[in-house]
Amino acid sequence: MMNPWILLACLCSGVQGLTGPEQVHIAFYTSPWDISVSWITFEQAEPSLSFGTSTSTMQNVSGTTNTWVFGGITRHSHSVILKDLKPSTQYYYQIEKRLFNFRSLPANLNSYKVCVFGDLGVYNGRSTQSIINNGIAGKFDFIVHIGDLAYDLHSNNGKLGDQYMNALEPVVSKIPYMVIAGNHENDNANFTNFKNRFVMPPTGSDDNQFYSLNIGPVHWVGLSTEYYGFEEQYGSNSIFTQYNWLTKDLEVANKNRENVPWIALYQHRPFYCSVEEGADCTLYENVVLRHGALGLPGLEPEYIKNSVDIGFAGHMHAYERMWPVADLKYYRGEDAYHNPVAPVYILTGSAGCHSSGMKFSPIPMPWSAHRSDDYGYTVMTVANKTHIHFEQISIDKNGDVIDSVWVSKDVGHLHTQRMREDVGGFKFY
Template sequence: MKSPFLFISVLFTFTSPGFCAPEQVHLAFYTGPWDISVSWITFDTAEPVLSYGTSSSSMQNVTGTTNTWVFEGITRHSHAVILKNLEPSNQYYYKIENRLFNFRTLPANLNSYKVCVFGDLGVYNGRSTQSIIKNGIAGKFDFIVHIGDLAYDLHTNHGKLGDQYMNLLEPVISKIPYMVIAGNHENDNANFTNFKNRFVMPPTGSDDNQFYSIDIGPVHWVGLSTEYYGFEAQYGNSSIFTQYNWLTKNLKEANENRAQVPWIALFQHRPFYCSVELAADCTLYENVILRHGALGLPGLEAEYIKNSVDIGFAGHIHAYERMWPVADLKYYKGPNAYHNPVAPVYFLTGSAGCHSSGMKFSPLPMPWSAHRSDDYGYTVMTVANQTHIHFEQISIDKNEAVIDEVWVSKDVGHRHSEEMRIDGEKFY
């Protein structure tokens, strides 16, 4: 009698894409809007080669690099190819093995574009996933910024849940850049091995995806790790100082370049400001150490204030909250607060959908809270030009309705300063 396993084995051979088939294909910006990294994973050895071109019938080969890594007994080969100096406003095709993809580059006159921003999206209960895929493929936004807590978790079940998540998102992240920063769920007790090896973020900071910056049109984007603080006891504090020193220099240079790039937008996982029932992340020790520093560790908020950071995004708290301009617990309310803001404007957008629920708002919002919602959803940021940026909160619960929106605008050359911060109210 023939073994049933033989039949299953033969069936698998003919139906499986193959163990070394490229999967988890995704894009990211590299050193600028027209340098794109293409990344994918195989489970067997493979050459880091793809072909690309502006026509699917005429493509050239490019060879990249392979990083082989082992996590809990599973070997993965992360391949990456950098496509440099792409032509603006062009359709590109790329092929890895027998898989063909395409994407469109941003225009040369890059004054306006749209970004999908969210944190905290998992495989299970990923309420926003299909909306993000559908609208990303439809061109409703030009790239994605995921501010930490991916997959829940990238490393779960020997990393297989991370594989599943990246394959789930592949239809959209193989077509538009997917920019990420680490959250607490990226701590795999192996010093963020899964996070470091699965992505290729701009090589302008830590060079391991933890912190970096990139100029895209009128916005200087900066991604930071709040997890250096969160896991300082586990991994030591040297990265906190390295990041801080890099940030002070980076923001100083960005300020000197304001005439060309007038906006500074920062994204990080844990928020400076929020108002939920369990407030440790919003006002207590964890928050204080992140904003102010403690025990000899440098805090981050003073640099944002001093360098006139315009916009700050955070996740971690599974809700949406728009803040009034706020600096060191001093907040500025009013109908004109978002024109020439006198302090950074923060958005909490951690409600994309993850496995854990039960987040509760505090009975009363904090005084710097302008609007809050616990609907599932994500933020769409429209950079309109050098002086205007629009923010919309999309609710999945309400069939993609816009449940909050605001324009943040400033006159040419506006930067907030200590001198401007005179009429605010201080929260203690």
């Protein structure tokens, strides 16, 4: 298949151009049964589409338009919420003359697959074609992009962001594309490009940079680490808003473990990593993010207190699977991933961007279970209420799986401080 960026350059030469709807993508809204459809036009247009289970029975649905200006360019971001979807149903939607389709998730959501990665850009986007092909082929049910999109959404007055979203359109118009912001989404306009291009699950705040959603046996939570990263530029209010929301969200999620036993969080910058990189991996941990500083609340105590199961991060352009880790102690061993006594962190920031891969420490750190600097992405298979499987796909090795692991837990298992004390664990240093 033609390289998507070359294909896009052809498209931008006039077919879509600056008139019709483009950058069409879908995302989960309040549940797997509500989907937001979003797109951009460069001229005023109605925020409406036709929608139905066949192309001959489509009905008009209206939404909202948000007009915003960046770099002297006016964009109209349109969004329509498609509500009360039926399971396992093929749906069609048409925006002006452009026809798209998607299939809703099955009623039994105990098992599904998710493509997870961070750090994918227009230039050197090594995983792009594989993600498009496999997403269209139904090899995963939705995508979670944990920050750093396009490199950058705002470059060239936002045209690079337009180019990126158009290139991904074949897959993200068909399966939900869930995103959070990374440091590259700072456009020196308080994340204007991120806020105006994406509709994520509502939280009651006007910000789309943190949210949660139950999908089958997993409570998914997306967070912004960039409130911390750009606190000097934008202030600390968002840190507290997110933190207060998170504590309540996890408290509610914890009370619902019988129905939704897993909690998986994703954030751009990692708590822990063994990449030899300056500020964000100093001493192989991110101190401010983990436990806060100067009156700012850290995030890791909430992960630990609420027995979070899985934590994804990107930012470092590499793949690294940790042994269960809590508060600078790791718990390795043959059975470490069965009834883990601490969160399991997976760094998956190697999808491909203009910066080169990052160097690991010469000797693997003892809390690091597997690491690779191959380009690629993670496929997470939620098998049921007690088992989740992770596979790391290597683009360098033609899509081979270069690491895989099952994380399993007995019904009712929640990790506790008492468990960690009983096991003992090892200190980082």
